[in-house]
Amino acid sequence: MMQFQLRTSILGGALLVGLSFALVSCVSKETTKIVEYEGPLRQAENMVMYRTEKEKMKVILQAKKFNEFQNGDQEFPEGLYIEFYDDLGNKTSTLRANSAYFFKQEYKWRGRGKVEVINLTEGQQLNTEELFWKPDTKKIFTDKFVTITEKNDVIYGTGMVANQDMTNYKILNTSGKLEVNE
Numbered sequence: 001m002m003q004f005q006l007r008t009s010i011l012g013g014a015l016l017v018g019l020s021f022a023l024v025s026c027v028s029k030e031t032t033k034i035v036e037y038e039g040p041l042r043q044a045e046n047m048v049m050y051r052t053e054k055e056k057m058k059v060i061l062q063a064k065k066f067n068e069f070q071n072g073d074q075e076f077p078e079g080l081y082i083e084f085y086d087d088l089g090n091k092t093s094t095l096r097a098n099s100a101y102f103f104k105q106e107y108k109w110r111g112r113g114k115v116e117v118i119n120l121t122e123g124q125q126l127n128t129e130e131l132f133w134k135p136d137t138k139k140i141f142t143d144k145f146v147t148i149t150e151k152n153d154v155i156y157g158t159g160m161v162a163n164q165d166m167t168n169y170k171i172l173n174t175s176g177k178l179e180v181n182e
Helices: 002-026
Strands: 042-053 056-068 074-076 080-085 091-097 099-103 108-119 124-134 139-149 154-163 169-171 175-177
Touching: 091 124, 124 154, 139 169
Parallel strands: none
Antiparallel strands: 042 056, 056 074, 056 080, 074 099, 080 091, 091 108, 099 108, 108 124, 124 139, 139 154, 154 169, 154 175
16 A cells, blocks of 8 residues: 555656646747836036136036936936136126037037026027027027017017027017117
8 A cells, every 4th residue: 555655646746747847848938128228327416517628717507407318418407507708717698598408419409498598798688488509600599489688679589590699690580679869
């Protein structure tokens, strides 16, 4: 009788091992997808960046939050403030936006939200909801509604191209209030 029980448990164990191999070989093989990370590679908070040329201050950029992506694009989701300086180190203009994005491949900046450019030397102020800046050409432009306030004049329009310091600008579809001296 003992011999029978021993054979049953050996036979049962062999059957169990055989079924285990059969079940394992029936499991479908899943291929793993490689998921590419698209989020920021670098992040910073409350940052200040300085750009100088020949030991002279040219630009100071301040931002509450900064994200840099793998392709070199940069995002400033909580806004930025930039000060521009002339060759003598005098602050000439400022730019403020509720959010901003730098497109590295195009070498172009985009400011959105309440965008404000102030030319301190000429006493001009530009307001719009979206503005692009090309540092290599030193041009700013938009196809959105703009308001330019000068000492005695207010000019409105849709679409604009200008030097980054607002010394020369062209507004498309203009309207406004101009003071004429007689």
